[in-house]
Amino acid sequence: MTDEQMQIINKTMENLKRNNMKPYFCNTKEEAKELVLSLLKEGDTVTHGGSVTLNEIGIIDDLKSGKYNYLDRNVPGLTREQVEEIYRKSYFADVYLTSSNAVTENGELYNVDGNSNRVSAILYGPKSVVAVCGYNKIVKNIDEAIKRVKCIAAPKNTVRLNIDTYCGKKERCVSLDNEKNPELCSGCHSESRICCNYVVSAQQRHVDRIKVIIVGEELGY
Secondary structure, eight states, X not given: OOHHXXXXXXXXXXXXXXXXOEEEEESSHHHHHHHHHHTOOTTOEEEEOOOHHHHHHTOHHHHTSSXXXXXOTTOTTOOHHHHHHHHHHGGXXXXXXXXXXXXXXXXXXXXXXXXXXXXXXXXXXXXXXXXXXXXXXXXXXXXXXXXXXXXXXHHHHHHHTTOOOHHHHHSSOHHHHHOSSOOTTOOOOOTTOOOOEEEEEOSOSSTTSEEEEXXXXXXXX
């Protein structure tokens, strides 16, 4: 990491702490995985949302070790009804693992979801939320966070999920091409749209419920 990058990371962490979220920094994804594991206790009920970052740090196999009550929505053969039952059980988890679409230097998390099981669990339910974020997710402010989702996170995730949307083909939200000053919720009207609910996590009432691990590598979208 350069001195400038570390200054931005330190500022972001200070503001996360001011907003009652507990910040951590890890140089590598391997360190991040070990830190996540240190935040889990044997027997904990643990689950997560869809996350490229969690796969990249290699935590999923550890969750399957038998040490935890792992609510795994990706078990082959699950029906849609069974997956949705896991979503509902997630609200009673001890620990919910996730990433964030963006982290602002002001100490805010910005997340946009389609199904919205992820953002709803970040907001309420699980006793502890652990968000693992590569430094590439840090942006100046909410305006930049909005642009990041429209230009990076949403397009890449639609491709990953094989969803047929404008942004998946054009690598940017349709609102950026059709509107002079697109608003937060501007976008396509596809039935497959993944940008349905927009959540900003600012100052928290429950101190340290949300933990944010910033990693000194590029991770996820």
